[in-house]
Amino acid sequence: KTVAIVGCPFRGGQPKLGVDKGPIHLVEAGLVDQLKELGWNVKFDGHHQFEEISAADDPPIGKLKNPRLVSKVCESVAKVVGGHAENGELPLTLGGDHSLAMGTISGTLKAHPDACVVWIDAHADINTAETTDSGNIHGMPVSFLIGIGEKVSEFAWVKPALKTNRIVYIGLRDIDAGEKRILRENNIKAFSMHHVDKYGIGKVVEMALDHVNPNRDLPIHLSFDVDALDPSVAPSTGTPVRGGLSFREGHYICEAIWETGLLAALDIMEVNPSLADGEGVAQTVAVGCSLARSALGETLL
Ligand SMILES: N[C@@H](CCCCC(O)O)C(=O)O
Ligand SMILES: [Mn+2]
């Protein structure tokens, strides 16, 4: 079994410097050897070099910032991830900001059209061009993937390949008004931190999978935004929100998804090694590697 690491040094979906350095920090923390230790054959052909587009050539479209850059990068990521998946490999995408998931999930769906998505995040990332306030496209990937909102021609390549009953959220606690309306109107299943408190993470994961993968027969794309974790656990990330998943809750999700035997693709996103102090950065990078190991078969016993 081969895992293909797709290093995506990309920050165009949001304004903070440093998140493009996430991949190199995760790899330099020893992720390749850690996965080999688990018995994986690891493919890593170096971090992807994304061609810049100057700001002059990429003015906002409506409120959307860096739209042409984000679109071009995500389209190339879709090809890379899709290629690995079609090769029967498991793509592990290291971000980089979460706009990249437009590419990774497009790629997965090309190889596995029936795949479902488990989205772990403090945020829903489902704003449309109309509902976004920030214009940061890392808050929008899901709306493009399910094909809602006014069409933005630069993103015409994103096929609405994800059905709304094939995505489920865990960890939500900072949702914009427009996003709440979109989740409701589209009957998208979401387990917030309230549900995690109420039912416990074990029951929440079971209910989440019962919703998107009732017969446990669909490939799973796990997209993990480290800001789903409590900031005390993953401090070095761009949009931290208090009251998040504990270290163990985050790892339980990854272990439980691995246990299904259905994991087809994994994203570890929004590690920004330039925001916290030294110890906080090391902690965040270590948790990113640890989540990846748990999702790829590392167990406690
Ligand atoms: N909903 C906010 C925050 C988005 C945070 C994105 C992260 O989860 O990838 C926005 O639209 O700007
Ligand atoms: Mn590659």
Ligand SMILES: [Mn+2]
């Ligand atoms: Mn996110």
Ligand SMILES: [Mn+2]
């Ligand atoms: Mn987030």
